[in-house]
Amino acid sequence: xxxxxxxxxxxxxxxxxxxxxxxxxxxxxxxxxxxxxxxxxxxxxxxxxxxxxxxxxxxxxxxxxxxxxxxxxxxxxxxxxxxxxxxxxxxxxxxxxxxxxxxxxxxxxxxxxxxxxxxxxxxxxxxxxxxxxxxxxxxxxxxxxxxxxxxxxxxxxxxxxxxxxxxxxxxxxxxxxxxxxxxxxxxxxxxxxxxxxxxxxxxxxxxxxxxxxxxxxxxxxxxxxxxxxxxxxxxxxxxxxxxxxxxxxxxxxxxxxxxxxxxxxxxxxxxxxxxxxxxxxxxxxxxxxxxxxxxxxxxxxxxxxxxxxxxxxxxxxxxxxxxxxxxxxxxxxxxxxxxxxxxxxxxxxxxxxxxxxxxxxxxxxxxxxxxxxxxxxxxxxxxxxxxxxxxxxxxxxxxxxxxxxxxxxxxxxxxxxxxxxxxxxxxxxxxxxxxxxxxxxxxxxxxxxxxxxxxxxxxxxxxxxxxxxxxxxxxxxxxxxxxxxxxxxxxxxxxxxxxxxxxxxxxxxxxxxxxxxxxxxxxxxxxxxxxxxxxxxxxxxxxxxxxxxxxxxxxxxxxxxxxxxxxxxxxxxxxxxxxxxxxxxxxxxxxxxxxxxxxxxxxxxxxxxxxxxxxxxxxx
Numbered sequence: 001x002x003x004x005x006x007x008x009x010x011x012x013x014x015x016x017x018x019x020x021x022x023x024x025x026x027x028x029x030x031x032x033x034x035x036x037x038x039x040x041x042x043x044x045x046x047x048x049x050x051x052x053x054x055x056x057x058x059x060x061x062x063x064x065x066x067x068x069x070x071x072x073x074x075x076x077x078x079x080x081x082x083x084x085x086x087x088x089x090x091x092x093x094x095x096x097x098x099x100x101x102x103x104x105x106x107x108x109x110x111x112x113x114x115x116x117x118x119x120x121x122x123x124x125x126x127x128x129x130x131x132x133x134x135x136x137x138x139x140x141x142x143x144x145x146x147x148x149x150x151x152x153x154x155x156x157x158x159x160x161x162x163x164x165x166x167x168x169x170x171x172x173x174x175x176x177x178x179x180x181x182x183x184x185x186x187x188x189x190x191x192x193x194x195x196x197x198x199x200x201x202x203x204x205x206x207x208x209x210x211x212x213x214x215x216x217x218x219x220x221x222x223x224x225x226x227x228x229x230x231x232x233x234x235x236x237x238x239x240x241x242x243x244x245x246x247x248x249x250x251x252x253x254x255x256x257x258x259x260x261x262x263x264x265x266x267x268x269x270x271x272x273x274x275x276x277x278x279x280x281x282x283x284x285x286x287x288x289x290x291x292x293x294x295x296x297x298x299x300x301x302x303x304x305x306x307x308x309x310x311x312x313x314x315x316x317x318x319x320x321x322x323x324x325x326x327x328x329x330x331x332x333x334x335x336x337x338x339x340x341x342x343x344x345x346x347x348x349x350x351x352x353x354x355x356x357x358x359x360x361x362x363x364x365x366x367x368x369x370x371x372x373x374x375x376x377x378x379x380x381x382x383x384x385x386x387x388x389x390x391x392x393x394x395x396x397x398x399x400x401x402x403x404x405x406x407x408x409x410x411x412x413x414x415x416x417x418x419x420x421x422x423x424x425x426x427x428x429x430x431x432x433x434x435x436x437x438x439x440x441x442x443x444x445x446x447x448x449x450x451x452x453x454x455x456x457x458x459x460x461x462x463x464x465x466x467x468x469x470x471x472x473x474x475x476x477x478x479x480x481x482x483x484x485x486x487x488x489x490x491x492x493x494x495x496x497x498x499x500x501x502x503x504x505x506x507x508x509x510x511x512x513x514x515x516x517x518x519x520x521x522x523x524x525x526x527x528x529x530x531x532x533x534x535x536x537x538x539x540x541x542x543x544x545x546x547x548x549x550x551x552x553x554x555x556x557x558x559x560x561x562x563x564x565x566x567x568x569x570x571x572x573x574x575x576x577x578x579x580x581x582x583x584x585x586x587x588x589x590x591x592x593x594x595x596x597x598x599x600x601x602x603x604x605x606x607x608x609x610x611x612x613x614x615x616x617x618x619x620x
Contacts, residue, residue, distance in 0.1 A: 004305040005147035005149070007616055008034050008035070009085045009087060009149055011605075011612070012149065013085065015034075033308070033315050034184065034308075034312070035184045035185070036149050036151055037148070037149060037185075038176075038180050038185050039150055039153060039188045040153055040189050040201075040206065041057035041155055042201040043078075056190060057078075058152075060219060060221060061150065063271075063291075064086075064293060065084075065086065065142075065264075066145065066264040067140070067142075067264060068109060068113070068261070068264075069096070069116075071116055078154045079120050079131045079132065079154060080123060080135060081153055082116065082138060082151070083151050085149050086146060087147060091143060094107070094142035096139065096140045112138070120136070131175065133178070146297075147302075148298045153179060155172075177205070180206065180209050180210075185215065186216075186217065186300070186304065187217065189202035189203055189206045189218050190202050193220045194225045194226050203218070213244045217297070217300075220235055220247055223249045223281070232249060233281070236288075237284075246287060248293045249275070249281065250293060251289070253267045275289060309616075316609055317610070320603065323606065326599055332456075334586045338582055342575070344586065346571070346574070347456075348454070348460075349570070352471075353566060355454055356447065357563050360446065360563060364453075366445070369442045370559060373435055374551040378431055378434075378435040378547065379547055381430070385424075385427050385428070385431070387424050387540075391420065391532040391536055393525060396532045397528050399416055399419045418497065421494070424535065426490075432486045432487060432489075436482050439482075440482075443559070443562055447468065447471045447472060448468065460586050460588055462586075466570075466585060467567070470569065470570035471566055471567060474570075475562060475566075478558045481557050482558045486550050
């Protein structure tokens with residue numbers, strides 16, 4: 001079963017490879033939530049370029065690893081954070097890998113040291129003394145290491161020297177703080193025993209971010225270089241400066257040993273011998289030395305990781321949900337082949353068409369406005385025509401007289417009746433056309449609303465414009481057909497009168513009047529008034545019928561047809577388009593494509609981490 005530290009190392013490498021820094025996320029990143037050990041210490045003073053002026057931070061790391069691999073020198077040697085992941089392997093030759101050179105294995109650790117320097121220069125510039133927050137990621141695989149993750153940070157300094165910016169002191173401190181302020185960071189504070197602990201840069205900054213010392217481990221270096229007659233027992237036993245965890249003393253190689261390339265195995269053996277043979281430290285031998293330090297840190301890191309598993313699982317679950325939501329919002333990636341593109345466009349258009357239908361059918365709002373045209377707008381427009389004014393005494397007399405011509409009517413003025421009715425009915429064309437246009441405007445608004453509500457169309461601006469244009473063109477054609485059909489209903493009423501209506505009208509004789517009177521005095525007021533009244537009754541009867549038939553015509557020609565064949569012509573043209581034109585329709589913003597790919601990879605990472613962590617958690 002994979003160890004917890006190995007699992008965390010794997011997740012951290014994946015996070016780094018994907019750049020999982022949480023842009024656009026309200027949640028903490030997985031990387032920030034994983035425990036890690038940050039190594040903090042002072043740097044070699046460039047004004048005193050000797051071995052004794054540094055905290056021995058690099059030597060401690062090399063002792064834990066058992067290899068010479070870190071650049072050395074005076075001044076700022078570590079100018080970028082080095083994320084060092086140690087992987088214990090059962091057998092085989094030890095090697096190193098850099099994240100920026102994933103396919104290259106380094107078996108020569110002198111080459112590792114050179115690559116660290118070269119990669120630092122690539123970021124900060126050659127011969128530069130500035131620093132960068134961009135980390136270098138190095139993994140070392142060896143049967144001689146413990147599973148561990150360490151972050152080597154630039155050494156703290158108190159003064160800028162020639163070639164360094166004035167802000168270098170604060171810049172380094174800010175960088176160190178950005179790591180060790182995180183609650184999941186374990187601080188490895190390196191301090192030299194041959195200097196006053198009160199002046200230790202590592203202890204000072206550790207105390208500021210971790211005042212109780214709950215996550216700080218103190219490492220005391222250069223114990224063998226203390227003045228004669230002095231020792232570090234009080235500190236190592238926790239009396240000089242108390243931390244929650246016991247101090248660990250180490251004896252690093254001397255500068256002479258480094259110059260002579262004394263190997264780490266011999267150095268570790270001599271370190272053990274020093275603590276055993278020195279009376280002041282012999283009782284502390286079991287918890288002293290770099291070998292013990294590595295094992296102790298590995299065991300502690302595993303305990304911390306285990307305690308963080310519930311929180312990690314919660315974070316991963318929340319982040320997966322957030323990423324899935326974001327991925328869904330961004331939509332599917334564009335297909336590569338013509339068939340896939342065509343199918344994708346058709347599916348998007350169907351989604352839009354379904355949304356449009358839902359507006360009309362009442363699942364979404366908007367369709368009720370069509371009914372309002374028929375119930376309110378159209379009847380009100382007919383009422384405003386004021387037929388009674390059109391059938392005034394003077395107008396009736398004028399039209400009746402004109403219709404008779406040189407030959408006055410004998411019984412009833414039939415041609416006059418027809419002219420009066422036609423002149424009234426023709427005015428209904430205006431309200432009828434207005435109803436057609438009102439429904440057309442409503443349908444266009446629903447088109448634009450449905451376009452905005454179809455999330456897939458937001459991805460592809462060109463397709464959105466094309467679909468919108470095609471839908472509006474279809475509505476325009478339907479409006480024209482609807483106008484023809486609606487006006488035809490009005491014209492049919494004008495072209496053929498309902499004879500039965502007039503046959504049922506009462507005659508003068510039935511009322512006891514004198515039928516011959518109208519022959520000689522056919523244009524008197526009473527006679528004309530009765531004609532106007534008869535025409536108005538007929539026109540009202542026709543209007544009552546048109547109030548029912550015109551909405552039916554509009555719904556049939558516009559609403560029903562829009563639901564049935566809104567994009568039929570567009571689909572026909574779509575099937576004839578070449579691959580290049582289909583691709584133009586799916587012209588997604590490259591930034592969206594990149595965002596989707598990035599989120600998909602992050603989602604895969606978090607799902608994989610979820611599976612791995614659950615497997616390890618259940619096995620414990």
